[in-house]
Amino acid sequence: MALENHLADIKAVKGYQACGIMHYTGELLASDSAVANIDLGLVGATFNDVFRTAHEVCEKIGLEAAREMVLITPRGLIVMLCSGTKSKAHFHMISILSGDGNQALAKLQMEKAVPAIVGELA
Helix, strand or coil: CCHHHHHHHHHCCCCEEEEEEEECCCCEEEEEECCCCCCHHHHHHHHHHHHHHHHHHHHHCCCCCCCEEEEEECCEEEEEEECCCCCCCCEEEEEEEECCCCHHHHHHHHHHHHHHHHHHHC
């Protein structure tokens, strides 16, 4: 199964703009964008750096690595999810939604996709 197929349920979420699967280093493995100005290769790698820094800081203060990060702006949301640093396949997912996007459903669909993606990447 192509990795892009795991993005289908996320693409149906209200407010969807873009989503992707990245190796934990930031390399884009699969992506989709409904908005022309969102280059997930660039923005995904940038947000991935922020997420990896959160991993490290959380570890340093004894909380273990971050599993999720949400950035809320006046016009949209960025949701990042980690498969787990100790997972058989450590990867990150990103979803970008408009301001009225359904954050809860996006997270749910991302979490639902993780086991199948791990199975494919492991």
